[in-house]
Amino acid sequence: MNANYMYSLIAVIVLLLLAYVGVAGLHLEVLFGIVFPYVAMAIFVAGFVYKLVGWAKSPVPFPITTTSGQQVSLPMVSPARIDNPNNKLGVVIRMLLEIFLFRSLFRNTKFEIKDTNKFSYEMEKWLWLFALAFHYAFFVVLIRHLRFFTEPVLLPVQWLEKLDGFFQVGLPGIFLSGFVLMAAVIYLFLRRVWIPQMRYISLPADYFPLFLILAIAASGILMRYVAKVDIVNAKELTMGLVTLRPTIPEGIGVLFYVHVFLVSVLLAYFPFSKLMHLGGIFFCPTRNLPGNTREFRYENPWNYPVKIHTYEAYEDEFREKMIEAGLPVEKMPGPEKNLEEGEKE
Amino acid sequence: MPNNSKGMYNKNLVIAGIVIFVILAAFPFWFNVVKSAPAPEVVLTEKAKAAKECVRSKEYMTTDHMVLLDVWRDSVVRDAKRTYVNPKGVEFNMSLSNTCLDCHSNKTEFCDRCHDYASVSPYCWDCHIDNPQGGIE
Structure with missing residues (x-):
C-alpha cells in the first residue's frame, strides 16, 4: 500500500461514482453531457495557450542542450550531427525524432549493483517500447473518435478504423488500439510500483493521470464490447456539442456519461499537469537548442555592466x-x- | 526565472504554434459548420411494422444486433444449428438474408443509415446480398 497511488485511485473512483450517481440517480444528463464537456474544453484550450505563452516568456539565456554526441569541433573529430546538432536543420531533425520516436527514452538504462560493489548500467528498452505503444495507441484512439465528431466521417478516419480492426475479431470488431492503450497504461503503472526507485519518486500527480486514462479506456472498451450503449444517440449528443446545438437524446446509457465525464476531467486537468509535455516538448531547451557553444559566445542577457579591470x-x-x-x-x-x-x- | 513581462521569445514561432494548436483543437467545431446532418431515422417496411416486434426487443436489437448475428453465424457455420429460440419462446430461422432482410428489405434506409452515421462498415455484405428477393441464392 502506498498513499500516493491510493489517493489517485480513490480520486478516480470518486469521479466515476460522481458521474454514475449524477446521471443514474439525479438525472443530471445536461450537466454531465453538455456543461462539463464545454467547460472542460474551454479550460483545456485556454490553459494550454496560457502555459505556452508562459513558457515563451521565460528566457533561456544559455544553450543548456543535453547532448549525447560529439559537438562540432575540429575537422578531424567527426561530429554527431543529430545528437549534438550545431544548426537549425539538425535541431529540427532531433526534435522530430524526439517527438515521433522518443529517442531520450531509448537511451534509458537500468542501474544495478552486481556482485559486490560492482556497478553496472544495462540496456532497458521496455519503458521506451511501452511509452511508444501508449502514445501511438492513444493517438489512434483519439483520431478514431473523430467519427463521433464529424459528419460525414472523414475518409482517413475510416481507413484508420479498417486498419485498427484489421483482424476482424468478433462483432463489433475489436479495435487493437484500445487494448494496446490499456496494456501500456497498466505497464506504466506497474513500473512505478515495482521498481523501488520509481516508487520512491512517484507522486499522486504521476499516478492520477494513469488511473484516469485507465478508467477512460476501460469505460470505452466496456461501452463498445460489453455493456453497449446506443451509438447513434451517442453521436447525436457529441454532434450536438460540436455544432453548438447541444441535445440530450433519450436512453444512451450511464456508461457513456461516465466516459464523457472522465474525459472532461482529463481535458480540464491536462494543462496544469505533467500531461502538458504535449506542448512542453516544443519548449524543451535541452532538445531545441543547438549545441554550438564552441562556435558562438552566449552572454547572459541579464548581465548588468560590470566594471572590468583587465x-x-x-x-x-x-x-x-x-x-x-x-x-x-x-x-x-x-x-x-x-x-x-x-x-x- | 521570473517571467519576462516584456514579451515572448521567438514570438513568431510560438504564435504560429499556438494558432496550429487552436485550429487542431477546434477541428470538430469548424469542420461541421458548413452542414450538420441530423441523426438518421430508420425506415420500417410495412412488413416490419406489421410484425410489431423483431427477434428480440427493440432496445436489445438497437445495441446488440451485431452480437446476435455473430452468435447466429457461429451456430450455423460451425454447428449447423439453424433454429433460434428467443426469450419469449418464438422460433426463428438463423439467417440474415432470409429472416432479417425478409422484413427489413430496405437495407439503404434501415441498415446503412445508422452504419454510415456511426462509420461502421460491417463485412456482412461482403457475402450476403442485401436483397434476397432478387432471386439470387
Whole structure:
C-alpha cells in the first residue's frame, strides 16, 4: 500500500461514482453531457495557450542542450550531427525524432549493483517500447473518435478504423488500439510500483493521470464490447456539442456519461499537469537548442555592466612597482623586449 | 526565472504554434459548420411494422444486433444449428438474408443509415446480398 497511488485511485473512483450517481440517480444528463464537456474544453484550450505563452516568456539565456554526441569541433573529430546538432536543420531533425520516436527514452538504462560493489548500467528498452505503444495507441484512439465528431466521417478516419480492426475479431470488431492503450497504461503503472526507485519518486500527480486514462479506456472498451450503449444517440449528443446545438437524446446509457465525464476531467486537468509535455516538448531547451557553444559566445542577457579591470590595465597601473618587487611583467618598459611577449596574448 | 513581462521569445514561432494548436483543437467545431446532418431515422417496411416486434426487443436489437448475428453465424457455420429460440419462446430461422432482410428489405434506409452515421462498415455484405428477393441464392 502506498498513499500516493491510493489517493489517485480513490480520486478516480470518486469521479466515476460522481458521474454514475449524477446521471443514474439525479438525472443530471445536461450537466454531465453538455456543461462539463464545454467547460472542460474551454479550460483545456485556454490553459494550454496560457502555459505556452508562459513558457515563451521565460528566457533561456544559455544553450543548456543535453547532448549525447560529439559537438562540432575540429575537422578531424567527426561530429554527431543529430545528437549534438550545431544548426537549425539538425535541431529540427532531433526534435522530430524526439517527438515521433522518443529517442531520450531509448537511451534509458537500468542501474544495478552486481556482485559486490560492482556497478553496472544495462540496456532497458521496455519503458521506451511501452511509452511508444501508449502514445501511438492513444493517438489512434483519439483520431478514431473523430467519427463521433464529424459528419460525414472523414475518409482517413475510416481507413484508420479498417486498419485498427484489421483482424476482424468478433462483432463489433475489436479495435487493437484500445487494448494496446490499456496494456501500456497498466505497464506504466506497474513500473512505478515495482521498481523501488520509481516508487520512491512517484507522486499522486504521476499516478492520477494513469488511473484516469485507465478508467477512460476501460469505460470505452466496456461501452463498445460489453455493456453497449446506443451509438447513434451517442453521436447525436457529441454532434450536438460540436455544432453548438447541444441535445440530450433519450436512453444512451450511464456508461457513456461516465466516459464523457472522465474525459472532461482529463481535458480540464491536462494543462496544469505533467500531461502538458504535449506542448512542453516544443519548449524543451535541452532538445531545441543547438549545441554550438564552441562556435558562438552566449552572454547572459541579464548581465548588468560590470566594471572590468583587465590584467593589461592592472599591469599598466602597477608595472613599476611589480618590477621593483621582482615580479614578472608582460611588457617591459623601455626599448629592450621581453622574450616571452611574443607567446602571450 | 521570473517571467519576462516584456514579451515572448521567438514570438513568431510560438504564435504560429499556438494558432496550429487552436485550429487542431477546434477541428470538430469548424469542420461541421458548413452542414450538420441530423441523426438518421430508420425506415420500417410495412412488413416490419406489421410484425410489431423483431427477434428480440427493440432496445436489445438497437445495441446488440451485431452480437446476435455473430452468435447466429457461429451456430450455423460451425454447428449447423439453424433454429433460434428467443426469450419469449418464438422460433426463428438463423439467417440474415432470409429472416432479417425478409422484413427489413430496405437495407439503404434501415441498415446503412445508422452504419454510415456511426462509420461502421460491417463485412456482412461482403457475402450476403442485401436483397434476397432478387432471386439470387
